[in-house]
Amino acid sequence: MNARRPALDIAVAGGGMVGAACALALAQREFSVALLEAREPAVWRADEPEDLRVIALAPSSARLLDELGVWRGIEAARVSPYRCMRVWDAASGAGLAFDAAREGRAQLGWIVENKLVARTLWDALEGAGVRRACPAQVETFSQREDRVMLDLAEGEPLSASLLVIADGAGSRLREQAGIAARGRDYGQRAVVAHVATERGHECTAWQRFTAEGPIALLPLRDGRSSIVWSLPEARAREMLALDDEGFCAAAGMASDFRLGRITATTPRASFPLRLQVAERFATGRCVLLGDAAHAVHPLAGQGANLGLRDVAELAATLGDEHDAGRDFTAPHVLQRYARRRRSAGTLDARGFDAIERMFAWQSPAWTAARGLGMRAIDVLEPLKRRLSAHAAGTT
Numbered sequence: 591m592n593a594r595r596p597a598l599d600i601a602v603a604g605g606g607m608v609g610a611a612c613a614l615a616l617a618q619r620e621f622s623v624a625l626l627e628a629r630e631p632a633v634w635r636a637d638e639p640e641d642l643r644v645i646a647l648a649p650s651s652a653r654l655l656d657e658l659g660v661w662r663g664i665e666a667a668r669v670s671p672y673r674c675m676r677v678w679d680a681a682s683g684a685g686l687a688f689d690a691a692r693e694g695r696a697q698l699g700w701i702v703e704n705k706l707v708a709r710t711l712w713d714a715l716e717g718a719g720v721r722r723a724c725p726a727q728v729e730t731f732s733q734r735e736d737r738v739m740l741d742l743a744e745g746e747p748l749s750a751s752l753l754v755i756a757d758g759a760g761s762r763l764r765e766q767a768g769i770a771a772r773g774r775d776y777g778q779r780a781v782v783a784h785v786a787t788e789r790g791h792e793c794t795a796w797q798r799f800t801a802e803g804p805i806a807l808l809p810l811r812d813g814r815s816s817i818v819w820s821l822p823e824a825r826a827r828e829m830l831a832l833d834d835e836g837f838c839a840a841a842g843m844a845s846d847f848r849l850g851r852i853t854a855t856t857p858r859a860s861f862p863l864r865l866q867v868a869e870r871f872a873t874g875r876c877v878l879l880g881d882a883a884h885a886v887h888p889l890a891g892q893g894a895n896l897g898l899r900d901v902a903e904l905a906a907t908l909g910d911e912h913d914a915g916r917d918f919t920a921p922h923v924l925q926r927y928a929r930r931r932r933s934a935g936t937l938d939a940r941g942f943d944a945i946e947r948m949f950a951w952q953s954p955a956w957t958a959a960r961g962l963g964m965r966a967i968d969v970l971e972p973l974k975r976r977l978s979a980h981a982a983g984t985t
């Protein structure tokens with residue numbers, strides 16, 4: 591090893607779904623990469639019931655995972671394609687219907703366990719030549735003229751030409767890089783549980799917007815549905831404290847019994863919700879991606895999908911410079927990535943925030959206007975197709 595050069599081209603801090611996908615994508619572009627993760631991702635097992643954390647994966651994400659060589663394994667293991675989406679407003683009764691068949695697609699996306707995606711990526715790292723370090727919590731880092739020096743809680747310090755910060759929504763490394771984040775705490779929690787329903791889910795993602803927040807019923811492969819119910823903190827705590835019967839009755843009411851009576855099949859969990867977008871996605875020799883760069887409301891099911899789009903953009907931007915023998919850490923290169931993804935991420939984050947606000951306002955005049963607007967959009971097929979293509983990441 592040349593002692594004057596950093597040990598690695600790129601160090602990725604954080605091995606969640608986004609950081610692991612990033613390490614894999616960069617290794618495919620011939621960079622020397624290390625992934626530093628504080629806690630090893632849980633092992634996924636086919637004989638265990640579906641994990642409570644599931645996400646809706648968009649076609650753009652499945653495409654990236656396919657390019658990384660892991661999608662087939664994930665798809666074969668356990669995913670649930672959803673072919674339709676029904677969104678409706680409790681107050682006005684108006685709704686929007688999206689149908690994959692009408693758009694000439696087999697499905698709109700897939701409901702997948704986070705754990706399955708994260709662990710499959712993790713297991714693929716070594717075969718791709720990524721140096722996987724775990725437990726390896728990055729405590730601090732310092733930027734030098736030609737490298738970033740990383741201090742780990744365990745083991746020797748590391749040097750790399752570039753640091754990718756992917757340590758999630760509570761990113762301490764983003765703060766250390768001197769990047770602030772703007773947004774707001776929704777004062778809400780998402781309550782999640784897997785439930786059985788009286789009627790079949792019809793491979794449809796159902797979401798009803800109520801005055802308190804949206805409740806989604808996402809189709810699982812075994813016929814059950816996964817509830818993601820965003821509620822004000824106090825109400826969420828009430829829902830968590832109820833017995834199964836009380837919770838299912840409340841969830842049934844909130845979803846207007848669209849799938850009939852609900853029966854509990856798992857315990858419940860909850861996650862705090864906030865909107866947060868970093869003011870910059872790059873500084874010096876550091877770039878941000880995933881939830882460390884943007885955390886969004888789950889109502890559109892897009893957080894991880896946005897993160898995986900960051901990965902695709904970063905790997906393409908850096909990879910093209912590397913292939914051409916140019917300095918991939920040059921400020922204009924990192925800024926190109928940062929500009930593109932910050933602008934796309936901010937637009938989406940603000941868009942989801944606007945939807946959240948739009949359904950939170952309940953004045954009679956506003957409710958009537960919202961209902962009219964939704965009914966108008968529902969019959970405008972070209973506009974719906976554009977919205978759907980945007981969610982799919984195919985625009």
Ligand SMILES: Cc1cc2nc3c(=O)[nH]c(=O)nc-3n(C[C@H](O)[C@H](O)[C@H](O)COP(=O)(O)OP(=O)(O)OC[C@H]3O[C@@H](n4cnc5c(N)ncnc54)[C@H](O)[C@@H]3O)c2cc1C
Pocket residue numbers: 603604605606607608609626627628629644645646647704726727728729756757758759762763780782818861879880881882888890891892893894895896897
């Ligand atoms: C209720 C809910 C529903 C959601 N539904 C959807 C959906 O339907 N579709 C969708 O696309 N998204 C959804 N999301 C969002 C999605 O879950 C996140 O966007 C995604 O998991 C973020 O991944 P990440 O890798 O950026 O961060 P994380 O998963 O938070 O990973 C960060 C990793 O960094 C590690 N780490 C932290 N600090 C350090 C350090 N100092 N050194 C080393 N490692 C460190 C952590 O251990 C962790 O493994 C949902 C979110 C919630 C809460």
